[in-house]
Amino acid sequence: MTEAVLYLKRISSDFFEECRIASFVFTKEVYTPYTSLNASFYPDNADYSDISEIKLAVRGKTVHHGLVDSLEFSDKNGILFLKGLHISHLPIRKN
Numbered sequence: 001m002t003e004a005v006l007y008l009k010r011i012s013s014d015f016f017e018e019c020r021i022a023s024f025v026f027t028k029e030v031y032t033p034y035t036s037l038n039a040s041f042y043p044d045n046a047d048y049s050d051i052s053e054i055k056l057a058v059r060g061k062t063v064h065h066g067l068v069d070s071l072e073f074s075d076k077n078g079i080l081f082l083k084g085l086h087i088s089h090l091p092i093r094k095n
Contacts, residue, residue: 006039006082009053018044022079024056026064037064037084048073054084 004021020042027036037054048071055065072083 003059005057006041007055007057008048008051009055010047011050011052015053015055016045020044034069035064035066037082039082039084040079041082042078043075043080048080 004024006018006021006024007015008018009015018041022040022042024037024039027038029035037056039056051068051071053065053067056063068084070084074081074083
């Protein structure tokens, strides 16, 4: 089983997954339902436009699921860095 899987959803399609996660960090805003997600991974897809939702599962359990207000991507030596700003939480359902 893959330790961590990042699921990304485009506005017009279903979720697709990124399994080769190098690292991730959540930062929770105080007094709001927002978090910031920073993740780095080795990309398996070519198109990261129009991402509307992000879900992160660790060892098969969903630890974060939210709608995206803004995302920034940067590429450095084949590693894609994602910076998600103001990701609002959706209720996490048991897997």
